[in-house]
Amino acid sequence: MSTHQPTTLDDQPMPVRAKLAAAWTSFMFLYAYVDILNFFTPGVIQEILAGKVFEFDLSQTFSTTALTLMAVPIFMIFLSMTLPAGVSRVANLVVASLYIPVTAFNVTGESWLYFYGLGVVLEVVLLVLILRYAWTWPRTARSATMPAETVRARQ
Numbered sequence: 050m051s052t053h054q055p056t057t058l059d060d061q062p063m064p065v066r067a068k069l070a071a072a073w074t075s076f077m078f079l080y081a082y083v084d085i086l087n088f089f090t091p092g093v094i095q096e097i098l099a100g101k102v103f104e105f106d107l108s109q110t111f112s113t114t115a116l117t118l119m120a121v122p123i124f125m126i127f128l129s130m131t132l133p134a135g136v137s138r139v140a141n142l143v144v145a146s147l148y149i150p151v152t153a154f155n156v157t158g159e160s161w162l163y164f165y166g167l168g169v170v171l172e173v174v175l176l177v178l179i180l181r182y183a184w185t186w187p188r189t190a191r192s193a194t195m196p197a198e199t200v201r202a203r204q
Contacts, residue, residue, distance in 0.1 A: 065182055065183075065186050065187065066129055066130050066134075066137065067130075068178075068182045069125075069129035069130075069137070069141055069179060069182055069183065070126045070127075070129045070130050072175050072178050072179045072182065073122050073123075073125040073126045073129060073179065074126050075175055076122050076148075076172060076175040076176065076179070077119065077122040077123055077126070079168065079171055079172055079175065080119065080122065080152075080172060081119065083155075083164075083165070083168035083172075086164070090160075090161055090164075118151065121144060121148075122144075122148070125140070125141065125144055128140055129141060134186065137183075138183045138186050141179055141180075141182070141183035142180060142183045142184065145176045145177075145179040145180045145183070146180065148176055149173060149176050152169055152172045152173055152176065153169060153173070155168070155169055156168075156169045
C-alpha cells in the first residue's frame, strides 16, 4: 500500500515584465509567421518577383518600413525586461495601442480573409493582453521607512 500523497505544482506568480516579454515574443513570431505563410498564397511569389507587395512597389523604403515594423516588437521584448517599470509600462501601452491599427491594416484588401482574419485576431488578442498587463501593473505601496528615491526608482 502506497502512502504517497499527491502534490500540487508550485505555481509561482509570473512577473509583469516576463508576461510582457512573452506576449511581445509571441506577437513577433505570429506576425512573422503570417508573412511567411503568405508566400504559399497563389500569386504572391509572382507579384514579389514583379516588384510588388500588396499594392506597394518593392523598394528600399518598403523594406526599411517592413524591417522597422518587425524591429519594434523585437525591441519591446528587450525593453519590457530592462526599462524602469514606469517607463516600460508607458512604452508598452503606447506601442501596443499603435500596433492595433497597424495590425488591422494587414487584413485590408486580402483575398484569403480566413487566414489573414485569424492572424489579425490572434495578434490583436496578444496586443490587448499587453495593454492589460501594462495597465494593471501592480504598484508598491510606499512605506514610511522607504525613501522617496527608492519609490521613484521602482516606478
